[in-house]
Amino acid sequence: MKKLINAIDDVVKEQLEGMAVAHPDLIKVHFEPNFVYRADAPVSGKVAVISGGGSGHEPMHGGFVGMGMLDAACPGEVFTSPTPDQMYEAAKMVDGGAGVLYLVKNYTGDVLNFETAAELAFAEGVKVQSILIDDDTAVKDSLYTAGRRGVGTTVLVEKIVGGAAEAKYPLDKLSDLARKANMYGRSIGIALTSCTVPAAGKPTFDLGPNEFEFGIGIHGEPGRERFDMKTADEITEMMAAAIIDDGPYTRTVREWDNDSGEWVEKKLTDDPLKSGDEVIAFVNSMGGTPVSELYAIYRKLAEICKGKGLKIVRNLIGPYITSLDMAGCSITLMKTDAEILKFWDAPVKTPGLRWGV
Amino acid sequence: MKKLINAIDDVVKEQLEGMAVAHPDLIKVHFEPNFVYRADAPVSGKVAVISGGGSGHEPMHGGFVGMGMLDAACPGEVFTSPTPDQMYEAAKMVDGGAGVLYLVKNYTGDVLNFETAAELAFAEGVKVQSILIDDDTAVKDSLYTAGRRGVGTTVLVEKIVGGAAEAKYPLDKLSDLARKANMYGRSIGIALTSCTVPAAGKPTFDLGPNEFEFGIGIHGEPGRERFDMKTADEITEMMAAAIIDDGPYTRTVREWDNDSGEWVEKKLTDDPLKSGDEVIAFVNSMGGTPVSELYAIYRKLAEICKGKGLKIVRNLIGPYITSLDMAGCSITLMKTDAEILKFWDAPVKTPGLRWGV
Numbered sequence: 001m002k003k004l005i006n007a008i009d010d011v012v013k014e015q016l017e018g019m020a021v022a023h024p025d026l027i028k029v030h031f032e033p034n035f036v037y038r039a040d041a042p043v044s045g046k047v048a049v050i051s052g053g054g055s056g057h058e059p060m061h062g063g064f065v066g067m068g069m070l071d072a073a074c075p076g077e078v079f080t081s082p083t084p085d086q087m088y089e090a091a092k093m094v095d096g097g098a099g100v101l102y103l104v105k106n107y108t109g110d111v112l113n114f115e116t117a118a119e120l121a122f123a124e125g126v127k128v129q130s131i132l133i134d135d136d137t138a139v140k141d142s143l144y145t146a147g148r149r150g151v152g153t154t155v156l157v158e159k160i161v162g163g164a165a166e167a168k169y170p171l172d173k174l175s176d177l178a179r180k181a182n183m184y185g186r187s188i189g190i191a192l193t194s195c196t197v198p199a200a201g202k203p204t205f206d207l208g209p210n211e212f213e214f215g216i217g218i219h220g221e222p223g224r225e226r227f228d229m230k231t232a233d234e235i236t237e238m239m240a241a242a243i244i245d246d247g248p249y250t251r252t253v254r255e256w257d258n259d260s261g262e263w264v265e266k267k268l269t270d271d272p273l274k275s276g277d278e279v280i281a282f283v284n285s286m287g288g289t290p291v292s293e294l295y296a297i298y299r300k301l302a303e304i305c306k307g308k309g310l311k312i313v314r315n316l317i318g319p320y321i322t323s324l325d326m327a328g329c330s331i332t333l334m335k336t337d338a339e340i341l342k343f344w345d346a347p348v349k350t351p352g353l354r355w356g357v
Numbered sequence: 358m359k360k361l362i363n364a365i366d367d368v369v370k371e372q373l374e375g376m377a378v379a380h381p382d383l384i385k386v387h388f389e390p391n392f393v394y395r396a397d398a399p400v401s402g403k404v405a406v407i408s409g410g411g412s413g414h415e416p417m418h419g420g421f422v423g424m425g426m427l428d429a430a431c432p433g434e435v436f437t438s439p440t441p442d443q444m445y446e447a448a449k450m451v452d453g454g455a456g457v458l459y460l461v462k463n464y465t466g467d468v469l470n471f472e473t474a475a476e477l478a479f480a481e482g483v484k485v486q487s488i489l490i491d492d493d494t495a496v497k498d499s500l501y502t503a504g505r506r507g508v509g510t511t512v513l514v515e516k517i518v519g520g521a522a523e524a525k526y527p528l529d530k531l532s533d534l535a536r537k538a539n540m541y542g543r544s545i546g547i548a549l550t551s552c553t554v555p556a557a558g559k560p561t562f563d564l565g566p567n568e569f570e571f572g573i574g575i576h577g578e579p580g581r582e583r584f585d586m587k588t589a590d591e592i593t594e595m596m597a598a599a600i601i602d603d604g605p606y607t608r609t610v611r612e613w614d615n616d617s618g619e620w621v622e623k624k625l626t627d628d629p630l631k632s633g634d635e636v637i638a639f640v641n642s643m644g645g646t647p648v649s650e651l652y653a654i655y656r657k658l659a660e661i662c663k664g665k666g667l668k669i670v671r672n673l674i675g676p677y678i679t680s681l682d683m684a685g686c687s688i689t690l691m692k693t694d695a696e697i698l699k700f701w702d703a704p705v706k707t708p709g710l711r712w713g714v
Contacts, residue, residue, distance in 0.1 A: 002549040002569065004589040004650040004686060011653070014589075018652030021659045022672055058649040192359040212359065232361040232371075288645045290681055291709075292415040293361035295375030296368070302378045315379055317708075319676070324647055325684065329361060351674075352648075354712050 001201045003325075008198045012055045012077055019062060023351045026066040033083065035090040036062040037072040042096035047165045047174050048072065050090055051103040051158060053110050054079040056197070057218060060155055060321045063352025069162035070350075078197050078324070079219045081109030087117030091126060099127030099171035099258075103157060103178060105150025106134035115263070118256055127171050131178040132253045133157055135185045135332065137246045138215030138223050147251050149217055152284050152332030153185030155320045156344070159353065163343030175255070181340060183270035188242040189223070189330035190235060191216040193288060195323045214238060218286070218323045218330075232293070236300035239331045244273055244308055273335060275309025280334045280344060285319035288327035294318065297329055305333075314344055320352065358558045360682075365555045369412045369434055376419060380708045383423040390440065392447040393419040394429040399453035404522045404531050405429065407447055408460040408515055410467055411436040413554070414575060417512055417678045420709025426519035427707070435554050435681070436576045438466030444474030448483060456484035456528035456615075460514060460535060462507025463491035472620070475613055484528050488535040489610045490514055492542045492689065494603045495572030495580050504608050506574055509641050509689030510542030512677045513701070516710065520700030532612070538697060540627035545599040546580070546687035547592060548573040550645060552680045571595060575643070575680045575687075589650070593657035596688045601630055601665055630692060632666025637691045637701060642676035645684035651675065654686055662690075671701055677709065 005011050012034070019036065020029040027036050035052070042048065051061045052074030061073035072090035076082035091100045100121055104114045111132070118128040135153035142149060161178045169177065191213045194203035204220035207213060212235070215223025230238075250269040257264045273279070281301060283294045294317050305312050313336060321330070336344070347356030362368050369391070376393065377386040384393050392409070399405065408418045409431030418430035429447035433439035448457045457478055461471045468489070475485040492510035499506060518535045526534065548570045551560035561577035564570060569592070572580025587595075607626040614621045630636070638658060640651045651674050662669050670693060678687070693701070704713030 002566070002586055002684070004549070004592065004646060004654055006588045006590055006653065011649075014656055015649045015652040018654070018656035018659075022652065022655050022674055055649070058647060058652075063648070192361070209359070229359055231363045233363050235361065287647045288682055288684075289361060290415060290644045290679055291420070291676070292368075292372045292412070292681075295372040295379065295415075296363065297361055297375070298379050299371055299375035302375075317379055319648070322647055324649075325645055327359070327645075327682065356714065357712075 001196050003198060005198055011198050012075055016075065019351060026349060026351060030093065033086040033089050035072050035074045035086050036065045037090060037094050038065055041071055041094040044096045045098050046096045046168055047098045047171050048091065048094040048096060048100045049103065049162055049165050050087065050094065050100060052082045052087060053105050054081060056324045057321050059352025064158050064350050066350035068166050068346055068348035069158055069353065078199065081107065081113050084113045084116035084120065087114055088120040091117065091121045095126050101161065101171060101174055101178065102130040103154065103161065104130055104132055105154055106132050106147055107144045107149065108146060115254065122256065122261060127258050129171055129175040129256050131175055131182065133182050134251055135182060135187045137186050137188050137242050142217060143221040148249065151189060151218055152187040152282050152321055152330050153182055153334060156185060156280060156282060156332065156334050157181045159348060160340055160343045162348065163346035166346065177339065181334065183268060184335040185332055186243045186246055187330055187332040188239045189216045189218065189286065189328060190214050190239065191286060191326055191328035193327040195220055195287065195326035197324065216328060218321060220323060220326065232296045233300045236297050237304065240301055240304045243331060243333050247272055273310060273333060277335045278311045278313045279305065280314045280336055281305065281312045282316045282332040284321055284330045286326040286328040286330065287319060287322035288325045289329050291318055294329060301331060313341065358553050360555060362555055368555050369432055373432065376708060383706065383708060387450065390443040390446050392429050392431045392443050393422045394447060394451050395422055398428055398451040401453045402455055403453045403525055404455045404528050405448065405451040405453055405457045406460065406519055406522045407444065407451065407457060409439045409444060410462050411438060413681045414678050416709025421515050421707050423707035424714065425523050425703055425705035426515055426710065435556065438464065438470050441470045441473035441477065444471055445477040448474065448478045452483050458518065458528060458531055458535065459487040460511065460518065461487055461489055462511055463489050463504055464501045464506065465503060472611065479613065479618060484615050486528055486532040486613050488532055488539065490539050491608055492539060492544045494543050494545050494599050499574060500578040505606065508546060508575055509544040509639055509678055509687050510539055510691060513542060513637060513639060513689065513691050514538045516705060517697055517700045519705065520703030523703065534696065538691065540625060541692040542689055543600045543603055544687055544689040545596045546573045546575065546643065546685060547571050547596060548643060548683055548685035550684040552577055552644065552683035554681065573685060575678060577680060577683065589653045590657045593654050594661065597658055597661045600688060600690050604629055630667060630690060634692045635668045635670045636662065637671045637693055638662065638669045639673045639689040641678055641687045643683040643685040643687065644676060644679035645682045646686050648675055651686060658688060670698065
């Protein structure tokens with residue numbers, strides 16, 4: 001394993017230290033427990049939007065803290081869920097009096113720990129909500145997950161919900177927007193190589209010199225199937241089909257009831273994409289794949305969407321939700337409407353995503 | 358070799374097609390000869406800023422075309438100089454009547470071809486200038502290069518000069534700024550792995566499982582020396598020393614005289630960095646190194662700069678001048694002054710770099 005690191009135990013701490021010294025105008029970092037938060041937090045009268053998860057997916061989530069996106073992000077160790085005290089202390093730091101919304105990728109550890117954090121915050125008189133991101137069409141259940149995994153849609157939801165929070169959406173309305181945006185998003189990923197977790201010191205899995213894995217997770221979890229290597233166009237066709245031909249998906253989520261102080265189960269079914277839909281197209285590098293190859297993918301994706309009657313109205317192309325040094329890419333298509341587009345276009349100023357300001 | 362490509366001969370063409378369909382609001386692409394240009398070109402009364410070079414360094418240069426940066430970029434095949442007709446046709450497309458400034462990385466093929474293009478444009482009545490970027494402290498002469506190679510400083514010069522061109526700097530004053538910014542910039546790069554050029558199909562060079570190459574070029578050209586792997590802090594110390602302890606550097610450049618219609622040789626010597634200087638710090642991924650590791654490097658670099666009395670007033674951290682999938686990074690420190698900072702901070706809207714708008 002060759003990486004630009006010092007001691008393995010210090011990898012997350014030192015990258016947080018680097019972020020803090022690089023971007024003091026945008027963010028601050030709290031250590032023990034670890035979280036990244038807006039330099040100007042708390043913003044009075046604004047719902048605080050908080051996400052988090054294992055490290056190794058940079059710039060997500062810490063790189064998306066700042067005006068117009070997250071108020072705080074809680075990084076676990078590499079590919080390891082953060083703990084409830086991180087999420088709870090972050091909430092206390094950034095709560096501006098209008099409540100806290102947790103955006104939670106669907107991994108068992110993340111879900112449990114964010115639930116505990118929500119209960120702790122509520123017990124202190126903070127209105128809370130927790131919205132699940134579960135957009136990966138690759139597999140139904142998987143290692144670490146009951147139901148679909150949370151992947152690329154997370155980046156889009158964080159931007160859209162962050163924009164609406166900035167516009168002072170109240171907690172209920174913001175939660176509705178987050179839930180809708182998640183249900184509008186569908187993703188699929190592929191890997192050409194494994195990533196290497198520093199603490200493991202060797203690749204998470206092996207892929208042959210002429211193989212790729214279709215439907216890979218962002219922690220190197222197995223996907224649907226391995227295939228012999230194909231052209232960029234063929235791979236894009238497979239990926240687009242996994243998203244566009246995906247049927248309705250039903251999941252059961254637990255959301256918080258601030259009146260009763262209890263979790264309430266909800267069954268949510270989303271609609272497949274259909275001809276005439278307008279979409280945001282997100283082509284993401286898993287880390288080791290250069291942006292030039294993403295453009296080759298985008299080129300074919302745009303052609304396929306056009307043929308299917310899907311109109312790409314916005315796009316995002318680059319490494320935004322990565323798996324360390326893994327070569328590969330993911331595609332996310334999110335159906336849009338006027339509300340989503342308005343907040344996608346809103347100004348954002350974070351270390352990892354910036355426009356309009 | 359596993360890459361997200363179709364036919365090897367179509368790699369550059371297809372990524373340009375992808376860029377064109379992804380960013381029609383920002384750029385257009387001309388094929389045969391190939392160049393990327395601003396969607397709103399020509400901008401009347403503004404000097405057109407044009408750069409280019411071999412492909413494989415994305416987002417540089419095509420990703421830096423747009424408001425506040427380049428008017429056009431001429432991509433060669435991977436790691437291959439573009440041809441004079443690309444540069445000449447690009448100049449004709451984007452010339453807004455105030456002349457054309459070519460920003461040329463110091464590689465023999467690039468320099469020769471941009472000189473020919475400048476002569477062709479001048480012969481058609483366009484005022485032209487060509488400014489050399491030669492900031493790599495690693496080696497004096499190298500494969501493909503007489504004198505120092507042009508590397509990371511290129512990105513910063515394109516941003517600063519692009520901002521000043523937008524503010525309607527005339528050609529002479531813009532050329533002075535470009536020359537100054539280049540002479541204020543110093544860089545060094547390291548590689549943990551080789552890149553793989555699609556047409557070659559195998560890694561450009563071999564590095565052992567515990568080796569890194571210090572002073573690598575952006576085409577995998579040999580650097581100063583190979584070492585056994587070290588910690589991020591140790592590598593950052595070596596890199597910072599190569600830049601900060603670098604003495605005065607004298608180069609002979611050829612610049613165009615629009616009065617006589619001839620090339621004029623100039624001997625230019627720059628000053629080393631010294632305590633009290635304010636700098637822009639640019640920590641760049643060569644492609645395969647994730648941004649999390651760049652923050653570990655930045656953390657140590659900030660500490661070293663502080664100890665040396667160098668004040669980092671701006672920074673840029675991410676993959677901006679890459680070498681395909683090479684793992685590694687480069688550091689650029691550019692001395693700044695009020696003029697440079699003003700145009701660094703100016704709004705920019707390109708596929709690869711955006712702020713303020």
